[in-house]
Amino acid sequence: MRYDDFRRSDDIEDRRDEGGYGGGGGGGFGLPMGGGGLGIGTIIVLGLIGYAFGIDPRILIGGAEILTGGGQAPTYQTDRPGSSAKRGAPTDEMGSMISGILGEIDDRWSEIFQASGQSYTGPKIVLFRNATNGGRCGMAQSAMGPFYCPPERQIFLDTNFFREVETRFRGCSGKSACNFTTAYIIAHEAGHHIQNLLGIIPRVTRLQQQAGSKAEANALQVRVELQADCLSGVWVNREAKKRPGFLEAGDIDAALTTASAIGDDTLQRQATGRVVPDSFTHGSAEQRKRWFMTGYQQGTVQACNTFGNGSP
Numbered sequence: 001m002r003y004d005d006f007r008r009s010d011d012i013e014d015r016r017d018e019g020g021y022g023g024g025g026g027g028g029f030g031l032p033m034g035g036g037g038l039g040i041g042t043i044i045v046l047g048l049i050g051y052a053f054g055i056d057p058r059i060l061i062g063g064a065e066i067l068t069g070g071g072q073a074p075t076y077q078t079d080r081p082g083s084s085a086k087r088g089a090p091t092d093e094m095g096s097m098i099s100g101i102l103g104e105i106d107d108r109w110s111e112i113f114q115a116s117g118q119s120y121t122g123p124k125i126v127l128f129r130n131a132t133n134g135g136r137c138g139m140a141q142s143a144m145g146p147f148y149c150p151p152e153r154q155i156f157l158d159t160n161f162f163r164e165v166e167t168r169f170r171g172c173s174g175k176s177a178c179n180f181t182t183a184y185i186i187a188h189e190a191g192h193h194i195q196n197l198l199g200i201i202p203r204v205t206r207l208q209q210q211a212g213s214k215a216e217a218n219a220l221q222v223r224v225e226l227q228a229d230c231l232s233g234v235w236v237n238r239e240a241k242k243r244p245g246f247l248e249a250g251d252i253d254a255a256l257t258t259a260s261a262i263g264d265d266t267l268q269r270q271a272t273g274r275v276v277p278d279s280f281t282h283g284s285a286e287q288r289k290r291w292f293m294t295g296y297q298q299g300t301v302q303a304c305n306t307f308g309n310g311s312p
Contacts, residue, residue: 001180002245006100007107008089015085015128016095016159094159095127101183105190108238112301113197123148123193125155125186132156146185148192150201155189165258177254180247184255184292187235191228194301200224223306225282226291229259230304233295241299252296259288287312 089099106122113120126132126140134140134156137149142158149156162182165171172178195201204220211217236255240247282288291312294303306312 001176001183001248001251002243003097003100003104003179003183005243007103008096008099009103009106009122009125010088010099011102011106011122011124012089012095012099013085013087013124013126013154014090014095015126015132018085018128018132090127094162097179097182098125098127098157098159098186101186102190104239104243105187105235108235108242109190109194112234112238120197121153123153123155123190125157127157127159129158129160146189148189148196150192150196153193153196155186155193157186157189161185171258172254174250174254176248177250180251181254181258184232184236184258187232188228190235191231192224194231195224195227200227222283222287223312226287226312227304227306229283229288230291230295230306231301233292233297234299234301234304236296237299255292256289259292260285283312 090096102122102125106120109122110120128140129142131139131141134149134152135154136151137147137156140147140149140156140158142160145161146155146157148154162178162185165181165185166173166178172181192201201224204224208217208220211220236247236252283291291304291306
């Protein structure tokens, strides 16, 4: 992926210098640590289990902390006095690339919204290491992976996650392909922002609250996630038309490899040796690849109706 001519966005809050564990460094706050505290290995395992079975990892981590001697549910600091967070486009290589990806995402979606007579305001990205305050979405931590917080309209990214995709999940190989994988992941989270702006997330949340079972609520979440995959493909389509040299050989294959590597069935099989479709929250490897390609090939929001008959 070529990104040297991307427009850099200033809608970045960089908290990577604030530390993240045990309250150390720059006004950040740490993971919930009780008497013994949880090691990072345990936190990552709990995060993967939560992801695979549709359980909020924060619940698992909090419960495990109680069992290891904390004695009470963890509390999170909600303010950050003396914060050393930097605002604006970062200057390091990774931060600059993320800023460029966000700038291009905003530009293409602004064009799409304008064509339908709507106004668009993009999300902000919060960069952090290990853990940080997620505002109304609670604590953000690396074990949860990148996520979008609807009430804050922010995307939270621990940049170490992209190295995990390359090394742990084998989601890409080579600098260009891994750069494009980063763009795919950010575009997926931006897809959730699009859903939020269009009122899809609030509607699905209400339906999930009314659902008669966890499996039914999970099925709705799968449709949300697959639509975000499709919307990420829409952005790639529009970006490739705007900047013909944007895609390089192997980039699309890298996105498909990543989609397969983080499919619910793949993660469940790796974590437990079995697959439980009723617990899917993001979709199977095949579904994730198919919906990304639908968005990429057709390039329209209308193509991303994962809630239609016969979907997903």
